[in-house]
Amino acid sequence: MFHETLTHAGGSSKGTAKESHALMLMRRALNRGYAVTATTGGGAEIRWGRIDRLTGNSVVRSIVLDPQLPAENLDARTRAQLAAINVGDARHVVTADRRYIDAGGTEIPTGETARLRARRLVAVDSKGRVRLTLVARLALLALDHTQVGGGTDGLAMCSCGFTVSAPAGEAADETLRFHRQAMTARFIESLPATYAAAIADTH
Numbered sequence: 338m339f340h341e342t343l344t345h346a347g348g349s350s351k352g353t354a355k356e357s358h359a360l361m362l363m364r365r366a367l368n369r370g371y372a373v374t375a376t377t378g379g380g381a382e383i384r385w386g387r388i389d390r391l392t393g394n395s396v397v398r399s400i401v402l403d404p405q406l407p408a409e410n411l412d413a414r415t416r417a418q419l420a421a422i423n424v425g426d427a428r429h430v431v432t433a434d435r436r437y438i439d440a441g442g443t444e445i446p447t448g449e450t451a452r453l454r455a456r457r458l459v460a461v462d463s464k465g466r467v468r469l470t471l472v473a474r475l476a477l478l479a480l481d482h483t484q485v486g487g488g489t490d491g492l493a494m495c496s497c498g499f500t501v502s503a504p505a506g507e508a509a510d511e512t513l514r515f516h517r518q519a520m521t522a523r524f525i526e527s528l529p530a531t532y533a534a535a536i537a538d539t540h
């Protein structure tokens with residue numbers, strides 16, 4: 338579940354968005370050519386410009402999706418576990434005395450399995466199949482593309498290795514911002530129909 342904040346001419350309005358609705362909003366935004374950026378908390382920011390009919394000025398509108406339970410402190414071990422689950426075919430195994438996730442042969446211990454579920458980083462369906470939540474996937478994406486360094490020296494670097502140099506630091510930062518938007522767009526476009534279906538199936 339996400340908090341949804343829509344900024345419009347009259348101010349802003351708040352609501353909540355289910356996972357499926359959040360995905361729909363991001364897809365629709367891409368179709369309209371809006372900028373979508375994943376956040377490290379596992380949310381997304383959608384921004385677009387439009388011309389104000391009264392003043393003729395261009396104004397920025399936005400929809401910000403904040404997870405009700407943000408993804409925080411994703412350490413290397415948690416990220417590795419989420420990556421293993423995301424490969425596919427992960428199952429929630431329930432025996433007489435244990436409950437754990439089997440991620441393609443990698444066993445995630447009971448306590449950590451419980452924590453991943455409590456933190457809403459994974460979702461388990463009625464057949465025991467495990468998937469990453471949209472929050473987890475957006476957070477991992479954003480962590481893969483966080484800016485390191487940059488600023489006034491005209492050089493900006495992304496944690497994925499992408500580097501921009503520009504005569505002015507601001508321009509380099511802006512190119513990196515476009516890079517993060519492009520990576521978010523690629524992620525949303527590459528989500529398989531099965532994932533969207535699994536999200537739609539989650540209650």
Ligand SMILES: [Zn+2]
Nearest residue numbers: 482495497499
């Ligand atoms: Zn990057």
